[in-house]
Every structure is written in C-alpha cells, then in structure tokens.
Amino acid sequence: MFVVHGSKVTSSPLRMFASVVVAMLGLCHCSNHNGTFLGTPELSGPSEALENTVAVFECKLLPHPENETVLMTLLNRGSTDTWLGDSTSLAGEAATFNLVVKPSHAGALVCQARAQNNSNIKPTFSNTHDLKVFEPVSSASVSIMSSTTIFEGKELYLFCTTDGNNVSFTWLQNDQPISSPHVMSSDPFLWIYRTTQADSGTYVCEASNSFNGTDFTTRSQEVNVTVKEPRMVVFEGEELRLVCPADGINMSFTWLLNDQPISSPHVWFSDRFLWINSTTQADSGNYVCEASISFRGIDYVSRSWEINVTVKAVVSDPDISFAVLMEDSHNFSVGVTCQSAVGTPPVDFSLYNGTGLVANVTSADRRAVFRVPVVFGEHLRKFRCQANNGAKTASSGWLPIKIEKVKGPVSLTYDYDIAENFAVVGVRLYCKVAAGSHLRYQWFLNKSLLQDHGSFYYVFNQLPEQSILILSVGRSSAGTYHCVVSNSFDNTTTISSRGRHLDKEVLNRLPVLVVAVVFGCFIFLILLVGTCCGFGVIYRRREYGDKFLLEMERRVVAYEGELDVSEYSDGADALRTVGDGFDQASDASSDE
Template structure:
C-alpha cells in the first residue's frame, strides 16, 4: 500500500465517523416571529430562529402557508446561528396561517422541524363603497319596511356606520345592512354609509358612499269637511265647502261629492281646498262629502247637510263664574257665551254699555272663531262694572243685525257680596247658640240655689230632731200626730232611733259644711226662712 492510499483510507474513515455522529443530531422547534397583520402592498419582516444549534452547520429556513406546504413563500440560509429573515410584499393571498421549517443545509439525514403556526391578517384598504337597495327609494309609504346595504368592492376588517342627514343612526357595526321594519315620515332623508377598516380598535382606512335620498310618503288622514255661507254681489248665496286633511304627502287629489254625485275635483299642493256650491236658504240642499287621495287608497270625510235656514231662535247669554282657590272663594271673573239654539253659521258681536267691544281689552277678551265667547276680569274699582249684551249676524250679511240678547249686569260688588239667605241662616244659628248658652247659665244658677235651700232645711231640722230624740215621750207623740195627719191609711215601721242617733252627728257636720259654702257664694240670709 502506498503512502497516498493510506492517507485516502484515513480520510474516508474520518468521514464515516463524522457521518455517524451527524446522524445522531436532532434539531429543536424553531420559533416563527411575524406581525399580526399587514396592509396590502406593504413589505413586512418575518423571522424564524432555532434557540439551540448544536453544530456550526448552515441552517436552512423555509416559509410556507399551513394549507399548502408545497408552495414556498421564502427561504433563508443562516450562518453562525443567526435567524432566518424573510421579506414579504403583502398581497391578499398572504392572509392565513404561516409556518416555518428548519433543516441542516445539504444534509437530508437530519430530520427537519417545524414551528408553531402563526396567524397573519392582510388589511385591504376600502374601495368602491355604494348603497344598494332592492326597492325604489322614491316610492316608499308609511308602514312599509326598508333594507339598505352598504356594498364594497374591496376591503377587510370593515365596520359600517350609517348616517342620515348628518346624524348617526347606527354606529360601527359589522353588519353591512340597515333594516327599518316600519317606515315613518321621520325616516325620510339622505342616507350615507361610512366603511372603515378597524383592527385592534384602531381605524386605518375610511371611505364614505355617495348619498341616497329616501322619501317616505305619508298616508292621508281622514279629511274634515266644513262650510260657511256668503252672499255675492248679485244677491245669490254660496256655500264655501272646505275640505282639509291634517297629514299626508303632497300633491293631493280632492274630490267633492254632492248627493253621492261627483261635482268637482282639484289637485292641490296644499292640505286643504275650498269648493264653491250655490245654495238657496230654507231649502233642502242635500248632503256633501269630500274624498282625498295621494296615490294610495282614497279616504273619505263624513257627510254634511248643506241646508241653511234663516235665524229664528232666541239669543241668550250663558254665564260661568271663575272663583279663587283660597278660603275666601271670591269671584275673580266670568265667562259669557252668546248662544242661539238650533242655529249655525252665525257671527257674534259683544257690547259693553251699548259700546261695541274689540277683540282684546284691558279687562276682557273675545274668543272663538265666531266671537261667541267673552271673558271678563272683575275689577274691584268698578272699571268692568256695567251692562253687557251680544248681537247676532249672518256671515253672508254682517251689516244687518238679526237678533240681540238681553242686557246682563256685571258687577264686582254684586258677585262678591254675601247672599241674603246665607246671612239669615248664619244669624239665626248664631242667635240659637246664644240662647242655648244663656239657658244653660240660668239653669245652673237656679239649680245651685235649689240645692242650697235643701241643705239649709236639713241643717235647721237636725237640732230639732236631736232634741226630739232626747225626749222620748214628746218624740213618740209628735210622730204619731204626723203619721195621723199626713199618712192616714199608711202604716210605717218604727224608726231605729239608736242607729239614727249614732250617724246624725256625721251627717250634720257634712250638711253644715255645704251650708257654709252656699252661704259664701250666694250670700243668702238663712234667718229669713221660717220652718
């Protein structure tokens, strides 16, 4: 064996030993580092690193998407234990889960290892914002529903804000639709959709749609019908029939029916219209009603009798008092109403001391459209005191007075004085109360005197009684005479004189005390009485 062959064998032996040693090497799990998101067409940095590299071998890092390990997004050969670095030009396809592979370069015997997957979000700027709807926005009615959708041609992580006439009505929702279940007139206006990229509570891009006008038509209310009568220059009478709706979108088509026959129609840009119908007084002119329509189902007013009769009723004034709420219950003012029974279409005028009153004054106010009511504030100094009356006119000839009421006297003093019957009742009750008190006093005085006399009699009798008891014979004789004189046929039992004598001193002392008190109060001279 030559020297050259020996050296070659030695080298091959070392190589074999090295390969066996390498076969025992295992790589740890690499750690993938990448941002949480990236904006389209931006460049982001992604890195992959092994924590421990047992040899000085070159480590090859490769970047894949989890769903496709056959598509390589980047590779990096790391020397001297450095990390693998990748530059990614962000595109929509990069959105998903990334994974990193680490292996020893040019050594397939060492098993490659993979990192944990990491989510990468691609933030696409918003473009092509547009409001779309499956129904016409110019032909909507109250009570219907409406759904608007904010459509975009491009964008991710989008939140939507809905705006009507510069007022936000729905803020930052992920739902691109705006649903209104029941439309009202207030839902009319110009709608905008603001689309924003919001990621981690941060707004990156915003884009607003063009405005879309939404017009909600208002349904008509039932029309109200009324009329008044006017006299033209030729002396003919006409009924001016007014038909009016309180709400409803314009224009409105009004139609007048007389005795269920169509007599006139008008398309109006207002919510009311007036029809002129010739009439004759004191004749049956039938009934009229009006109909209104603005594109939906027509609505109809109530029927109204068009007959107008001449004034025949009596003019009266109805009065109501206005009292204060304190304990005095003073009358502060009055309301007066001029009325004519079973008549209508009249005008009224008010007079104070035969002078016509204006609509407003220092102490009065005339109200109602026909001037039939007046309020008068009572003046304690007499400024409002006087005679009031009203006069009635026809609206078609207000220069001729048809009826006048009687004059009504209004006075602050008259309304606030105490009524005679109330004064009589109060005086009578007060007099009865005085009499009752006086009678009680008299009765008390007489009763005290009677009791005092009774005690005096008893006190005078007790000394005599005591002397009688001491003398038995005389007592028995007097007792027999009294019994014979006063009780002729009644028999009494004999008195127990011994028990009586024992208690007589106690009773006599009590009687003497009552007697002395009576003498001090009434100053009665007991010596004037005879026993």
C-alpha cells in the first residue's frame, strides 16, 4: 500500500518502479540512435505573409538517420491536419517549401518527418509555427441596420463590412471624425443610441490595414441620415391622441404644451393618454408628458421627448384666373393662376383641361401659375384648378379661355347731369368696341393722353364691356375727346373713335332740331284744338237747329248783361227789373 499526501507520493516499491522505467527508456534511445528513431524536425519561415505572394519555409532534421530517405511534409493544423506540400531529404539537406499564400494557410504550421522506405520508424513532428496571412483591404460597404430617416431619440445602427483582415475602422460624419459622447463605435460597428437633429448628415466608414511598412485604406459609400424632430400632422376638426411612453405603478402624468400645463376644456386626459376630439390651429405646438412617482418622500420625475404637433387648415376652393403673355410678335402663352385663400402650405396645385391633367406644382404660398402655350386666334378648352394640402381635394370652377383680337368700330356716346337751373354740370362719355378680349382703353383730350384721374375727370373701366370717362363741366374740361382701344397683350393694333367736342356753351345750347320739333308740336296742338272746336259747332247745329241758335243768343245776351253790370252802377235796379220782366215773359211763353 501507498499513501498520497498532496503532491508527494511516499513508497519504496514505487521508487524501484521508476528506476526500471528510466532504464528501459535509455535502452530504447540507444537502439533508435542506431537507426530506428527519427529526431525532431525544425521548421522555419516567415510569421506573416501577404496574400498571393510566395512564402519559403525550411524543415531540417538533425541528426539525419544513415542510409534513410526522409520525407518532409508541411501541414496546417486546425480541426484536422491540412496538407500543404512535400519535400524529400536524401542526405540530411533541409527540405524547402515554396508556398503561394492563401487566407486558408493562416494558423499553426508543422513539419512532419517520416522514413520514406521504413514503416517501422515512427514519424516525428516539429514544434508549431504560427503564420498570419495578411489580406489588404480593397473595398468597404456600410450596411444599415436601422432606418436612415428617424425621429429624435431613436437609435441609429450602422455596420461596416470589408474584405481585408487585421483591419481598423474609422467613422466619419460630414467628412469629420465622430466624437459625440452619445455615439458608441467598436471596430466595424457604429451605434448612436439617442439621436438628435445634430446627427443628421453623411456617414462614411474608412477601413485600413498595413504590411513588411505599406498602408492600405479603402472608403465606403456615403450613407445619408436624416434625424427629424418628432412631428405629427393633423387637420382642423380631426382628433389627436397622444400616449406617454412612461409606464409604472402609482405614477401621475402631466401634459405640457409649449412648456405650459394644458388646461383647455376640450382636451381630455386619462392616465397617460391625451385626447383632443376636434382640433383647431390653437392646438399646434410641442407636446411633452412628465411622469412622476413618489418614493420614501422623494419625488422622481421623468420627462418625455417633445413631439411637435401641427394642426393644418384645410385648403379652400381655389380661384382661377388667366392673363395673356406675349413671348414675341408671333408667339403667345396663357398664364393661368390658381390661388386658395385658406389652407396651410405647402399646397399641391393641379391644372386640368377638358381632356385631363395639364401640369402640377407644389406651392409654399397657396398660389401657383401655370404657363400654357397658345396659338393666337384659336379658342382654348376650359380649365380648372385643384388644390390639396393633405386632406381633401378642393376644386375651382371651369374657366373658359378666349383670346380675340380687337375689332372696330369704336363708338363714343355721352349723357349728362343737369342742375336746378337746367344747366349741364356733369358729362359721362362711353367708349365701346365691336369685338375683342383683354381690352385696354385710353382717353384723349385734344390729343393728350388722360391718366386714371385728374382735377376735372375720372376714368372708370367696366372691362371688357366699356370704359367711362366722367367729366365735371367747366373751362378746364372744354375740348375734343376721343378714345383708343387695343389688346392689353398686343400694341400692334389700335382702333380710335371719332372725336367729340364738348364745352359749357355747346352743352347748354338747344339744338336747332330740338327747337323746330318743340315749336312744330306746339303749332300742331293749336291746330288740333281749333279743328276740334269747329267740328263741335257744326255737330251741335245739325243736331239742335234753331233751338240751338236761340240758346246761343240767350247765352250771348246773358253774357253781355253780366258785362254791363259792372259799368252801370246807377241803373242797377232798372236793369234788375228788365231782367225780371224778361224772365217772366220767358216763363209765360213757356206756359203757353
């Protein structure tokens, strides 16, 4: 029996066994030295090699056995031994291996020595020789592990891949090394765990390595990253729902709008939820929620990221108008203007004709102008506008576009105002043309152009029907007036009216024709009354005969008596008596 104490073994029989083993090993060594044992080979060569270059390795066996041919084999030791080459040593010379280096050659290399013609001799192996195969970088690429358009507070994760080894990586933002404290980069990885708008920009990865003082560097493609402010867009009348990201037990929540507590009666709160049933533009702004909890008398408050809410006004139905634009003497175009009075920009405007879409454009001021080429003299189709800023599509009415060159004649007429003394105090001149569109009227006094208004006149245009010149009659307004009409887009054709002379005396003088008509009418009335009276006398005479003549005589006598009363004041009683007798005689005659 023997007893083991720790690492020491105490037994005299065991000492005897060890001595026997040593003696046997000595005998074996002596016998192998005599030609039955191969020594340990020595492998030498470079520890680093460039890919696709030739690396030379040597393997020596000392001492070399007499009268034996030794086969030297170069192996790569991994999970299994991989053969790399063979070389034969006949008389103790070193075996040489010329190896075209590949990435798979990297690792632990060994040299095996084996008696080529004697299988009784056991093979031996050299110590391992580590080889690093250097691959120069030639290309790099950035893989995007997250979205390149993100909101503030979200993470950005990029990964750089390359085809080299022993590579070091450098990350650049806008061609500058990244040094932000909230950026974590490790070898090929870039991780921004809490982005801000300052992290927007162009990102590039540079991969580099070096080999025997030669540097190799490659640059990846650019990756454009946009970090947006957290934003939500709703339209007036729509609802708004927000949720505070914090969650926990016995937490209280406070909502802030532009850093002020929200106290509007149309805002509803429930735990970590905020709800506005019908939004208005007053609800626009930056919303923040604060979550708080109290623990052992200490209040802990956590504040969320801001989210910007924009309440947009829905775009109104656009107005549509057009103007003719002259490119040169032969080419014209139409500028169609679409404009909405209400609506939060930007607004997308579209122009349609009777067959479909003509053009569209995005406007920052609720107004867009479309240029449509036209051929002069042709009638265009009807046009209409549509506007949209993200809610519903608003439309204008159809606008017919007609371009017509001015054609005569030009008429000039007037009327006037009369004061209480029947004197003319004001005149209105009317200028009209037979045909034309986009008309321009010009007034002239004694061949001098009149502006829009002066001391005694005012120009009032009722386009396209006519133009009115309003005058105050006086010494300054006397003269000859005429108007000229042309197209507003083309000055090559103008048509003038005839001149008309106006002054105070002319306006207040009755025309000869008027006087003749008035007097003619008066004479005609006199003749008509006289004729009627004559026909009346003739008719009554035929109807009543002598009785009518007697009645006429009585009326004449009575009339003459009435005239004599005023002349004879002394014989009034006698006259009255005569009258009475006349009446009695008339009565008696009547009785008979």
